């Protein structure tokens with residue numbers, strides 16, 4: 001304790017003298033510790049720069065009572081500016097602990113070569129790199145899709161290898177597990193569509209047609225689209241994170257070197273699970289959405305239950321329903337593919353898994369919406 | 385280990401690495417590596433941290449394309465073969481990854497069993513017997529039902545070792561097998577490696593920093609140097625220690641001891657702020 005109070009009483013001090021004209025001697029005294037008022041290295045740098053006769057800097061630390069990294073940082077600056085100006089900095093006058101730390105800091109060094117990352121290449125080179133990079137990436141995506149297709153055919157030919165238990169688990173996880181959130185969102189979507197629609201229809205006294213609007217909107221578009229977006233955020237992101245973590249842990253390497261294709265073993269069960277579950281979720285979502293719409297139509301505007309029911313049955317054709325169901329199966333493939341693609345191509349760093357999940361969701365949602373648009377155009381052209 | 389395989393293979397090295405250069409993008413990690421590993425030999429790859437030992441292993445086991453050069457298993461030119469042949473070669477290789485790489489969604493038992501299920505048509509009960517035996521070899525008897533997340537790092541490493549040995553492969557690759565193990569387990573591991581070689585004639589390629597274990601098990605070594613980015617020494621470690629002139633190799637094999645001792649002595653009679 002005594003020691004401590006003494007130290008606080010003696011902050012770091014610094015004096016200079018010149019035993020001979022070409023030597024600059026720095027006397028260090030007191031306590032040089034972080035958090036204390038300390039002399040700045042700038043002062044020394046200025047003095048040295050002002051006198052071109054100086055050839056050597058030496059230290060005298062006999063009055064020094066204590067030090068920590070603060071002193072090291074101070075000295076590093078002096079050594080750096082000294083080396084730049086071609087002045088020798090002699091460390092012999094420093095406490096031996098300081099000398100050792102300097103020694104250690106200059107020997108523990110990663111092998112060179114990694115610095116090349118830091119050098120900025122010319123603009124054209126960078127553009128070229130980027131272009132080649134994205135070309136390679138697209139080739140990678142095509143590779144992935146091709147491999148997935150082959151794996152699918154092997155599955156049909158019953159030569160694909162994966163554990164059925166995994167498929168069961170994944171189905172459990174992405175089917176029943178998603179019901180609560182799908183229920184909530186679908187009911188709300190049904191309610192919103194009904195609200196927006198009924199206000200307009202009322203103008204014409206045609207409230208009863210709200211059943212048609214909600215029914216067709218849910219069956220054709222909203223059911224499939226909403227489940228797809230929910231599943232992308234829920235399951236697609238989870239796929240990316242699971243496979244990403246496996247990649248980081250070298251688990252995927254361990255599959256490859258065992259001659260087991262990660263595509264068959266990890267990706268196939270996930271695609272299958274989603275392709276099986278998405279249509280079911282979509283039908284479920286349709287029903288919940290229609291119920292949500294009915295809640296508004298029957299509860300707030302006085303349509304009777306039978307009226308609403310009849311109207312819905314009349315409006316919904318098998319074609320309407322199957323468009324939604326087919327779309328949801330396609331969305332299932334897209335979700336699984338983008339989740340797994342980003343998972344398997346995840347880097348090895350700590351942030352890589354997070355990035356993989358983010359990219360998977362962003363790409364997946366874009367793909368879903370674009371595909372939905374394509375479906376709209378095609379069905380329109382076919383007059384369905 | 386295949387007794388049916390009585391061709392005059394023994395003449396030829398089991399693994400040959402010829403003029404290998406490996407790189408991540410434009411960053412060359414190691415270049416011009418050439419060495420060969422005899423059947424039944426325990427071969428150690430040494431070198432400082434980050435010099436490219438794991439990368440070399442990745443190239444040798446088919447996880448990373450070499451930038452240049454060849455890897456031969458017997459007379460099979462690994463990187464120029466098609467996938468089917470490569471898989472056939474890999475079938476005879478067991479690998480312990482630096483971080484274990486147990487499959488996290490499966491129990492320890494299932495991890496060890498999967499290679500057996502994939503490549504043999506043993507009955508499930510027979511497989512579970514083998515699994516128990518392999519786990520007991522690494523001191524993990526009775527841990528079949530645990531998940532990798534439920535055991536310690538060192539235990540995971542040992543479980544991964546059991547998985548690598550599941551198929552009694554002809555070649556075992558170990559990336560720093562003793563890291564994360566206590567001295568006694570590390571010693572037992574050395575004995576196990578020697579035993580595998582004796583009983584099954586397994587060729588073992590070990591990446592290691594552990595000097596004690598290197599001297600205990602290695603028949604042959606190569607030393608990779610990060611600065612010159614190539615191998616700067618090879619041979620039996622004891623011979624190497626006795627004969628090498630290269631200061632880097634010497635420093636590695638002696639843990640840089642002479643230098644440190646000199647420093648320590650110098651420290652004693654110089655200033656030390658804490659003594660005041």
Ligand SMILES: Nc1ncnc2c1ncn2[C@@H]1O[C@H](COP(=O)(O)OP(=O)(O)OP(=O)(O)O)[C@@H](O)[C@H]1O
Pocket residue numbers: 348408413431432433434435436437438439440482
């Ligand atoms: N995926 C990667 N992408 C880019 N560079 C990499 C990658 N993996 C490793 N490196 C670089 O390659 C070099 C060698 O890495 P490697 O993992 O082979 O080292 P190591 O000898 O196994 O080291 P350690 O003993 O610490 O495990 C390092 O400089 C590292 O930065």
Ligand SMILES: [Mg+2]
Pocket residue numbers: 437438439482559
């Ligand atoms: Mg390594």
